Amino acid sequence: MRLVHTRAEVREWSREQRGAGRPIGLVPTMGSLHVGHTSLVEIARRSAEAVVLSIFVNPLQFAPTEDFDRYPRDLEADLEKAAAAGVDLVFAPSVDEMYPQGRPWVVIVPEQGADVLCGRTRPGHFTGVLTVVSKLFSITTPDLAVFGLKDFQQLTLIRRMTSDLDHPVEIVPAPIVREADGLALSSRNRYLSQTERESALRLSASLRKCEELFESGERRAAVFRETMTEVGGGGVSLEYAEVVHPETLEHVDVVDHGTVCAVAARVGSTRLIDNHALGIGFN
Ligand code: PAF
Numbered sequence: 001m002r003l004v005h006t007r008a009e010v011r012e013w014s015r016e017q018r019g020a021g022r023p024i025g026l027v028p029t030m031g032s033l034h035v036g037h038t039s040l041v042e043i044a045r046r047s048a049e050a051v052v053l054s055i056f057v058n059p060l061q062f063a064p065t066e067d068f069d070r071y072p073r074d075l076e077a078d079l080e081k082a083a084a085a086g087v088d089l090v091f092a093p094s095v096d097e098m099y100p101q102g103r104p105w106v107v108i109v110p111e112q113g114a115d116v117l118c119g120r121t122r123p124g125h126f127t128g129v130l131t132v133v134s135k136l137f138s139i140t141t142p143d144l145a146v147f148g149l150k151d152f153q154q155l156t157l158i159r160r161m162t163s164d165l166d167h168p169v170e171i172v173p174a175p176i177v178r179e180a181d182g183l184a185l186s187s188r189n190r191y192l193s194q195t196e197r198e199s200a201l202r203l204s205a206s207l208r209k210c211e212e213l214f215e216s217g218e219r220r221a222a223v224f225r226e227t228m229t230e231v232g233g234g235g236v237s238l239e240y241a242e243v244v245h246p247e248t249l250e251h252v253d254v255v256d257h258g259t260v261c262a263v264a265a266r267v268g269s270t271r272l273i274d275n276h277a278l279g280i281g282f283n
Contacts, residue, residue: 001083003090007139010052010091014141022049026142026169027087028133031055032072032187036177038085040146043174045086052089052140053082059095060106061128072187091140098135106131107165109157116249117153117262118273121239129154130161137167144170148177150184152260152275156249176275178283182208184274191270199235200267206231206241207276210261214278221252221259224278228263239264239271246277 004010017024025048027040037053044051055078062068075092082090107130113119119126137145147155159171177185182204183197192200206228213223221243228241241263245252252259257279264273276282 001079001087001090003079003092005091005093006097007093010089010139011141013052013089017050018141023143024048024140025051026136026140026145027051027053028136028145028147029053029055030057030071030187031078031092032074032190033078033081034185034187036148036150036185038081039177040148040174041082041085041087043172044144044146047144047172048142050088051086052091052142053087054136054140055090055092056098056132058098058128058132060099060104060131061125063122063124066122067188067191072190098132104131104135107134107161113153113157113160113249116244116251117240117242118264119153121264126154126157130157133158134161134165134167137162137169142169144172146172146174148174149277150176150186150274152246152262152277153249156247178204184272186272188270188272192267196235196268196270200270200272202231202234202236203263203265203272203274206263207261207274208282210276211278211280211282214255219254219256221255224255224261228261231263231265235267237266239266 014024025044027044029037041051057071059068106127109126114126147158149155155173162169162171181201183200209227210224224243225241232238243252243255244260246258246260255278259278260275262275
């Protein structure tokens with residue numbers, strides 16, 4: 001596995017892979033790798049012979065009040081995990097390498113994607129995400145890129161951007177990876193104290209309950225919303241509980257197979273998100 005820090009080195013590597021007829025898979029990350037990330041690498045590996053994993057804590061997607069400075073960074077540990085997962089190239093650029101002109105031109109998210117769920121509570125966040133993902137596509141020229149369903153709104157908006165801007169990249173979704181007790185894996189879980197971690201289980205427990213409701217025949221979206229709202233309390237402060245269409249992100253009144261129940265909450269000072277597409281069972 002090689003580690004590079006510049007766009008030029010990645011471009012050269014991509015040219016070599018292409019020349020050798022090896023399809024390229026991209027796994028974009030902000031580092032602090034966990035099993036959720038290595039599962040993305042495994043999925044990329046199924047169709048790509050050359051896998052590039054980017055590690056970049058992207059300042060553009062953090063508001064000044066958010067955790068950019070304290071976001072966990074541990075390149076050495078990440079490199080070990082990436083190598084063990086079978087990554088071929090790690091691209092770990094500096095902020096200056098990614099944004100040499102300072103404030104870059106950006107990808108603006110249309111209203112219907114920006115004003116709902118995390119877009120409402122984190123203004124500008126998805127502009128930052130889509131801008132860096134678009135740059136990563138241009139730099140790495142992947143055939144496919146893998147994104148986790150845990151960041152479901154991010155995945156939906158990336159799909160839409162890829163189609164609207166004609167990026168020749170296949171977007172591959174990866175299932176949410178959970179701990180045995182249901183907690184969705186997230187780099188931010190490491191901020192949680194033991195007590196907070198127990199409180200955080202309220203998110204996945206509410207989603208499990210939503211799946212049970214769906215399986216028992218309930219279809220009124222309001223009932224699912226109410227169930228997720230119960231996440232609040234016990235050290236958890238609810239940010240949103242929404243029931244939306246998986247592609248349009250619009251609120252629905254009646255749920256169907258694939259409708260997404262999405263929840264965001266603060267546990268202590270840590271913001272966590274989780275979601276579940278109804279009708280697929282809950283592991
Ligand atoms: O999901 C993430 O880790 C980030 O939002 C991404 C896609 C790597 C862009 O910075």
